[in-house]
Amino acid sequence: DGGITQSPKYLFRKEGQNVTLSCEQNLNHDAMYWYRQDPGQGLRLIYYSQIVNDFQKGDIAEGYSVSREKKESFPLTVTSAQKNPTAFYLCASSIYGRVMNTEAFFGQGTRLTVV
Amino acid sequence: AQSVTQLGSHVSVSEGALVLLRCNYSSSVPPYLFWYVQYPNQGLQLLLKYTSAATLVKGINGFEAEFKKSETSFHLTKPSAHMSDAAEYFCAVSETSGTYKYIFGTGTRLKVLA
Secondary structure, eight states, X not given: OOOEEEEOSEEEEOTTOOEEEEEEEOSOOSEEEEEEEOTTSOEEEEEEEEETTEEEEOTXXXXXXXXXXBTTBOOEEEOTTOSOOOEEEEEEEESOSSOOXXXXXXXXXXXXXXX | OOEEEOSOSEEEXXXXXXEEEOOEEEOSSOOEEEEEXXXXXXXXXXXXXXXXXXXXXXXXXGOEEEEEGGGTEEEEEESSOOGGXXXXXXXXXXXXXXXXXXXXXXXXXXXXXX
């Protein structure tokens, strides 16, 4: 079945550690996105990529980094510079990078907790 | 920049009653609008989308939304609520002004009372 797979589902991080969240899609979509979800704040865009080997900062990119070396993969690293990383992270993809009358498809999310 | 506003962070309805979730958009160009549903600890699932083909859009699970340009609204409705409709609902707009990204509202949590 085609879809977006995020792993792990739950992740615990110690203070000062970097962690990487995985996002893989087999939909052959050009564009991929990372959102952060906090209660009452909706979804806020961290990074997005319209095409392989290119990505742009979203609204809350500080303390995060990404790479897009393959079309199907868009990993997100939460660095120690992110002061409040505890949140639910959602990865999404859409078929085209520039035509926006198509919807985004979402993974099941990763819940990151700082311990 | 485009944006969406969802009025009411929490809405409660009785089972069998009308569901109305409000979304207003801000856009200088004809928008592409979406409604998503999210169940606890899960990703978002598309309910329906407006792409200018028809102003009344029917989606999954009996939901529909009407695009009203004069009111800059895209409210989500369902004639009769079911217990399984309890979830969080997000309105979104796709930005087409060069940055090509989706912008989400803050969400409305729907509670269905027995």
